[in-house]
Amino acid sequence: MRWDQLGRDDATAALFGTDAVTRRFDTPEFRGITFHEVRARSILNRVPGASRMPFEWTVNPYRGCSHACVYCFARKTHSYLDLDTGHDFDTQIVVKTNAAELLRRELAAPRWQGEHIAMGTNVDCYQRAEGRYQLMPGILAALRDRANPFSILTKGSLILRDLELVRQAARVTEVSVALSVGFLDGELWRSVEPGTPSPQTRLAVCRTFSENGIPSSVLMAPVLPFLSDSPEQLRETVRAIAAAGAGSITPLVLHLRPGAREWYMAWLARNHPHLVRRYEALYGAGSYAPTWYQRRITRQVHEFAAEFGCGPARRSGFRQDPGKDRGPGRAQEPGQEQGRERQPPAAAPASRPTAEPGDTQLTLL
């Protein structure tokens, strides 16, 4: 692979610090993408307002996402880097090259409480850049070695590369994997999620994990009003998810927060101009579809899930062979089961995260 080191020019240094290096790779999958390699100061991020979330800590080795979903909630986070939330979010990717070594160090800090860590809640940790930088194997190995519970949410089939590491971790702690699949329509997929593996490929990942003893769930997100929300479309999608062996399905209707809203509405105007007025009526000036609409989608998806024998959404993770092969890390403690609401640690970890703005934003892709 040929790459060009563009160097540490003034703009790069101003944005990412004097250690940052900017590169481009001259291969089809990375054409047009600029990578900013940075050395992060911390990697464990505490989620603001975590009491509403089933987890309190996240790890995000990347910022920006070449999966380029038009509706991506994380777009806003690029504005904190003085980059735009549209094309720059898709093509200017920040890579925290020291993510694994930092995590290993922060997990070993005496005051770290061994809490659940969620990954893929901001941008996708198995986006294409991961094929080149391979940060996740080191991150998974660090979590496995400390027996630290974690979850991964992704649209990336690249996660299959790390199946064995996930299995090893699942022998010593609670691990859960979720795929994000909002619809099956191929034309809609190419238009609105142009950098992602196809929905069918993602479902194949779900099946492979299940067949290897690691139950996976599906976040059916986002359901796109007037584009993927007919009863027939919902039923077909749920049927395929159930057939892929998903343990549970959680539907989520499109959010249009600032940063994503402008980009999505521009796409809608280009591709489905007749729907612009209907979206404006449904969302008004806000970020969310009305409650009645969200309830309708949730009810229908749950009814179809019941029809196809797919279990209700569970927040809890799982552990294989509990108590067996426990790694050198701290033993699981009562109350640390994934998904259970937790109290904050009595004391902050020694390596108190100093997350950069936007790092802790949750997008639930």
Ligand code: SF4
């Ligand atoms: S929705 Fe997820 S996969 Fe799509 S661009 Fe955003 S972070 Fe990437």
